[in-house]
Amino acid sequence: MAAINPDPALIQLQGLDLLSSADLSADQTRALLQLAADLKARRLEINLAGKVLGLIFTKASTRTRVSFSVAMTRLGGQTLDLNPQVTQVGRGEPVADTARVLSRYVDALAIRTFAQTELEDYAHWATVPVINALTDLEHPCQALADYLTLQEAFGQVEGLTLAYVGDGNNVAHSLMLCGALLGVHVRIGCPLGFEPDGAVLEQSRALAAAHGGSVAVLHEPVAAVRSAHALYTDVWASMGQEEEKAERERAFAGWCLNEELVAEADPRAIVLHCLPAYRGLEISAGAIEGPSSRIFDQAENRLHAQQALLAALLGGI
The missing domain is CATH 3.40.50.1370 (Aspartate/ornithine carbamoyltransferase)
Known part of the structure; x- marks a missing residue:
């Protein structure tokens, strides 16, 4: 496998949220597509060992849930499925509290919810990257x-x-x-x-x-x-x-x-x-x-x- 030659456009994305396709620049979008092609062809190996992705899905999902979980595994990290039915999210805990607490445990959150405004609330309160895994407004992934x-x-x-x-x-x-x-x-x-x-x-x-x-x-x-x-x-x-x-x-x-x-x-x-x-x-x-x-x-x-x-x-x- 080739050594990673970091694209400056990708380096700029570290720690940021993806709430909309428009959150990316043209250069960042093209660079992500090239990185995805390289990863698919196994031309690169990236190590996210020790990183944890939290999934908060209030809508049903097959492809998004499984692909995020497998993606983290292939990168050496792990995924926590934070199903609202088995966490306090489903009992009405405020987003502000949930986002701040989860930011102390996980390295990123992928959220699938009915309302874009709820996603934006998570991004406002979280201190880790928040990813739009589908809302009523967009599906950037x-x-x-x-x-x-x-x-x-x-x-x-x-x-x-x-x-x-x-x-x-x-x-x-x-x-x-x-x-x-x-x-x-x-x-x-x-x-x-x-x-x-x-x-x-x-x-x-x-x-x-x-x-x-x-x-x-x-x-x-x-x-x-x-x-x-x-x-x-x-x-x-x-x-x-x-x-x-x-x-x-x-x-x-x-x-x-x-x-x-x-x-x-x-x-x-x-x-x-x-x-x-x-x-x-x-x-x-x-x-x-x-x-x-x-x-x-x-x-x-x-x-x-x-x-x-x-x-x-x-x-x-």
């Missing part, structure tokens, strides 16, 4: 894995077009912000009334203008995906929106990412989905299992992207 997958497929991401079709949700927000930093042309295709948050859209467009990309919102699926290099979708009803499921399925009729839409994209296009997927609703079985699919590579890349992030935040480089 997912976006890092997504663009790592795009980089693997095309060699680079700058100038590529990523078309996201579906609800303008937390995943869409992080794809917009992260893509804007990387010079990607991001299209969000959605029915009227399901657009991304206006403030996030404005922020992502400003970042895109500074880095050679663009962010557009379209309301017709074929126009959204035409000639795109990556086609991406997510569930139509996120966690916490279960009561809206039937209504949303009616609203999203015609928006299934299927073989017909894939045929409208660039011939080299890849298909992405952050999972879990509901075949026949937001994506067809043929698109998931077809030759263009990189969905399970994308899921694996959660591990590698989070290894890179943890190594940078915890001073392992």
